């Protein structure tokens with residue numbers, strides 16, 4: 001298999017879907033002529049024309065609203081919001097319209113659309129262009145949410161998202177676009193389910209998106225003294241927590257790693273579920289390791305320090321499993 | 331009663347059916363049979379029929395929270411509407427949506443909306459679908475004067491003009507958004523001028539005269555069908571309070587009297603001038619709505635486990651009931 005990037009895997013998924021189904025359209029700011037703010041949709045305008053690759057004005061609420069109307073009437077729109085931070089602009093259309101239409105209208109009107117966006121830190125993009133707002137999407141019944149953390153998932157999860165009968169929020173990570181990897185012939189796990197990325201008996205670490213990569217780096221460094229089981233949550237809403245709970249029941253320890261602000265995060269939800277479902281199996285309380293409860297600062301030094309990395313994951317894992325207190329604990 | 335394709339008479343009948351329907355909705359509330367009190371009557375706004383008469387099968391629309399009349403004008407079954415408003419299983423949305431979220435895909439109703447302006451951009455998407463699939467349908471967004479304050483309207487009008495979509499924005503100006511009269515919410519009240527500034531064809535018509543609305547709406551709707559998006563303001567008066575509990579203490583009896591004199595049904599009666607015939611139409615509307623009301627009230631409420639249905643497509647698992655989750659946790663520890 002040939003190596004490709006996360007960015008090109010996303011592009012490939014869009015190309016394949018648009019070739020296979022002429023009801024698929026793309027719409028968003030700079031998706032056409034410019035080729036996408038992060039270059040994902042380069043070349044698509046030439047290939048599919050302006051009726052299917054639609055450059056829009058800077059009107060996020062109406063981009064999502066128009067995608068909803070197109071989805072209700074038979075198209076399969078992929079709307080792009082350049083940064084997930086602009087969720088503040090679109091939450092009415094997303095949470096009150098897209099997410100609730102099927103339900104409010106008694107099952108008559110589905111909204112089969114994908115909202116592609118990207119988030120996360122790593123580029124010193126500061127407080128309004130670096131957030132991880134997946135908890136907002138997870139807090140909304142009716143939405144589906146996935147966040148690919150590997151090249152293969154970038155392709156397969158996006159293809160799967162575009163086949164869903166319900167709205168899917170698809171959050172890419174700005175720090176992963178240049179990551180290299182292979183696109184598997186089949187998805188690493190079925191749509192909606194977590195993927196076990198590494199087997200181990202001492203500790204379970206649940207993660208997703210870019211933090212999955214940091215977690216895998218940490219797990220490598222921890223071995224062989226500490227064998228870590230790494231669970232990639234990938235599809236967060238609805239969340240199939242079965243494989244994660246099975247893992248925690250085997251290892252008795254659970255650390256959840258996210259880049260998002262920790263309070264009321266995905267990590268908080270997972271910790272609550274682990275407490276409820278694995279109480280008798282736990283050696284230690286489930287631990288959350290997330291972004292600090294602060295806006296993201298611009299200085300690279302501050303930005304880096306505000307979110308977990310492999311080193312910190314390793315520290316916490318050693319403390320949790322081997323009772324080795326890290327230097328910062330003193 | 332059947333009569334030859336006499337359009338003004340048919341429009342009168344539709345308007346009368348709307349008014350009688352809305353009166354029954356008011357009674358439904360007084361009987362304690364409605365689901366809640368968030369009921370917004372469109373009495374005084376019946377002349378919207380002048381616009382909906384230009385719509386055809388296949389056309390789609392969204393409405394605001396005061397949309398009963400629009401939906402009836404597009405062919406809704408009053409019994410299923412009342413059942414929905416009463417929260418019954420037989421309702422259009424199986425008792426999940428109610429007055430403010432009524433919809434019917436088959437009749438082109440893409441949904442009533444309780445977020446002011448919330449349904450407006452959906453017609454832009456419907457317009458993209460029409461363009462891309464080469465059908466000659468139009469999509470109409472209906473909203474109130476309050477919607478003129480929402481930014482998403484201007485985003486949507488711009489997109490419709492930019493892409494020349496078969497879309498109409500129809501503002502039913504009943505002079506009030508809750509207790510705020512338009513002169514307290516709009517710096518300049520020339521709404522068609524706003525639409526024209528975006529490149530839409532725009533018109534304003536007297537909402538006390540359904541034939542005037544019909545005449546003005548022709549070019550707007552047909553223009554949209556040909557790719558010239560439009561805007562239509564219907565100048566009306568909200569006869570009653572904002573919702574069922576509102577007694578409108580913020581306006582004077584004199585103003586209300588003047589406003590209610592702008593009655594599209596009275597105007598139509600005067601010009602049609604056949605009292606016997608019109609009385610028959612009125613009696614038929616009463617009988618129709620009485621029957622609809624009886625049937626709706628007798629209908630059963632939805633079973634409680636239907637609450638988990640239709641959060642997601644039925645081909646995928648429904649959300650897990652909380653009791654089942656708690657039972658799992660507590661039984662395992664017993």
Ligand SMILES: Cc1ncc(C[n+]2csc(CCOP(=O)(O)OP(=O)(O)O)c2C)c(N)n1
Pocket residue numbers: 370394395396444445446447473474475476477504506507508568572
């Ligand atoms: C976004 C939003 N803001 C406020 C409200 C509360 N609200 C409901 S109806 C209404 C007035 C709407 O006025 P208008 O659009 O003119 O419609 P009308 O009720 O007159 O038909 C308000 C403020 C709401 N439902 N949605």
Ligand SMILES: [Mg+2]
Pocket residue numbers: 474475476502503504505506507508
């Ligand atoms: Mg109003």
